[in-house]
Amino acid sequence: MAKRKTHSGTGRIPWRRDGVWLAGDTHAHYRNVGVERLAAEASPFCDFIAVTSHSHRPNFWRAQHAAVVAARKAYPNLLIFHGLEWGCPVGGHATVLVERSRSENAILSEFWRTYDGWYARSKPNTIQDAIAGLKFLAGVSHRTESTVILNHPSYGRPYTVDDMRGMYDAGALCVSFEGACGKQSGTPGSEIDPIVRKVGGAYDVLLSEGRRYGLTAVSDFHSHVSEGGKSYWPGEFAKTYVFCPERSCRGVLAGVKAAATYFVHNDIIGPLRFTARCGEREAMVGETLRVRQGAEVEVALDCIERSPIDRVEFITNDRSPSAFRVVRRKRRWRIGRWSRFSFTVSNVGQDFFVRARGVARGMRKPCRDEPGDMWFYTSAVLIQVT
Numbered sequence: 001m002a003k004r005k006t007h008s009g010t011g012r013i014p015w016r017r018d019g020v021w022l023a024g025d026t027h028a029h030y031r032n033v034g035v036e037r038l039a040a041e042a043s044p045f046c047d048f049i050a051v052t053s054h055s056h057r058p059n060f061w062r063a064q065h066a067a068v069v070a071a072r073k074a075y076p077n078l079l080i081f082h083g084l085e086w087g088c089p090v091g092g093h094a095t096v097l098v099e100r101s102r103s104e105n106a107i108l109s110e111f112w113r114t115y116d117g118w119y120a121r122s123k124p125n126t127i128q129d130a131i132a133g134l135k136f137l138a139g140v141s142h143r144t145e146s147t148v149i150l151n152h153p154s155y156g157r158p159y160t161v162d163d164m165r166g167m168y169d170a171g172a173l174c175v176s177f178e179g180a181c182g183k184q185s186g187t188p189g190s191e192i193d194p195i196v197r198k199v200g201g202a203y204d205v206l207l208s209e210g211r212r213y214g215l216t217a218v219s220d221f222h223s224h225v226s227e228g229g230k231s232y233w234p235g236e237f238a239k240t241y242v243f244c245p246e247r248s249c250r251g252v253l254a255g256v257k258a259a260a261t262y263f264v265h266n267d268i269i270g271p272l273r274f275t276a277r278c279g280e281r282e283a284m285v286g287e288t289l290r291v292r293q294g295a296e297v298e299v300a301l302d303c304i305e306r307s308p309i310d311r312v313e314f315i316t317n318d319r320s321p322s323a324f325r326v327v328r329r330k331r332r333w334r335i336g337r338w339s340r341f342s343f344t345v346s347n348v349g350q351d352f353f354v355r356a357r358g359v360a361r362g363m364r365k366p367c368r369d370e371p372g373d374m375w376f377y378t379s380a381v382l383i384q385v386t
C-alpha cells in the first residue's frame with residue numbers, strides 16, 4: 001500500500017482548541033455586478049469570499065485589485081480575497097487564493113503571466129508546468145501565503161486521478177477541490193461532483209492513499225438567478241465551512257490547507273463536529289487518529305439540524321484498503337440542540353479513512369419551486385495504525 005502522506009506531517013491541527021469556524025465561498029466572478037455589490041449581497045451569508053476572475057478577462061488583475069481594495073473598505077467585516085481562476089496546465093480550472101498582503105497583487109501578476117494556460121506565451125500544458133506554478137507560490141510564501149483549489153474537477157476539462165495525485169504531492173499547497181460546483185440554479189437537486197458522490201470514486205481512492213484532499217462548495221457567481229443568471233450569491237445556497245486559527249484571510253488559508261472543512265447546501269445544518277475517538281484520544285476532520293492494532297474507534301457526527309436530516313452516511317474503507325462501503329444511520333441521539341449520528345469500528349486491522357454526508361429531502365432552493373434532495377459533505381478523518 002502507498003506510504004501515508006499528510007499535509008502537515010503530523011495530522012494534528014495546532015489550533016484545534018481555540019480555532020473558529022468561518023463560512024464562505026472561494027470562487028466568484030464580479031464582472032456583471034462589481035465587487036461592492038458582490039460583497040454587499042454576500043455579507044449576510046459569509047465570513048469570507050474570493051473574487052476569482054480569469055486572467056484573459058479585461059476586468060482581471062489591476063481592475064479587480066482596485067475593486068477588491070475598495071470593497072474591503074466598504075465592508076470591513078467581510079474577508080475578501082483577491083484571487084484568480086487559473087487556466088491550469090492540467091485538468092481545467094483551479095482557484096489561486098493569496099493572502100491579503102502588500103504583495104498580493106504583485107505575486108498574482110507574476111503567477112498568471114508565467115503559469116496561466118490562457119495567457120503565458122510558453123503555453124504550459126503538462127503536470128510539470130502545473131507543479132512549477134505551485135513551486136513558485138511556495139517559494140514566495142514567506143511574503144504571502146497561498147493555496148490552490150481544483151475547480152469543478154469532473155466538468156469542463158476534467159482532472160484525472162493522476163493529475164490530482166501530482167498536484168497534491170507537489171507540496172502542501174494544493175490539497176482541496178470543489179466537491180460541489182457552482183451556478184446551481186439550472187439543474188435539479190444538489191450538484192455534488194461525481195468523484196465525491198460516488199462511493200469508491202476518485203476522492204475515496206485519493207483518501208485511501210493517504211492524500212487528504214479537503215472539499216469546498218462554491219457559487220461560481222456570474223449573474224444571480226433572480227436577474228436572469230444561473231448563480232446564487234456567495235453563501236446564499238452553498239457554504240464552505242473552514243476551521244481557522246483566526247478570523248483573517250491568512251486564517252482561512254490555514255484551515256483550507258489543513259482540510260478542516262465541510263460544505264452545506266441550503267443551510268440544512270448549522271454547526272457540525274465530525275470526530276473519531278479511541279479512549280481519551282480524539283481526531284477532528286482534517287486530523288489523523290493514531291491507534292493500536294485491534295483498537296475500537298467510535299466515529300461521531302454531531303450537528304444542529306436546521307431542516308430534518310433524513311439520514312447520515314459514513315463512507316469508509318475500514319475493512320480493506322480498497323473496499324469502500326457506506327454505513328447509513330437514520331437514528332440519532334439528541335444532546336440539547338445537537339443531533340449525534342455514530343458508528344463503531346471494532347478490532348481495527350489497518351489504516352483507513354472516514355468521511356460523512358447527510359441529506360434533507362424535498363427542499364426548495366432560493367427562488368426555485370421544484371423540490372429536491374439537499375446535502376452536506378465533510379472532508380475526512382484518517383485513522384492510522386501505529
Ligand SMILES: [Zn+2]
Pocket residue numbers: 085093151152
Ligand atoms: Zn471554471
Ligand SMILES: [Zn+2]
Pocket residue numbers: 027029085220
Ligand atoms: Zn468560475
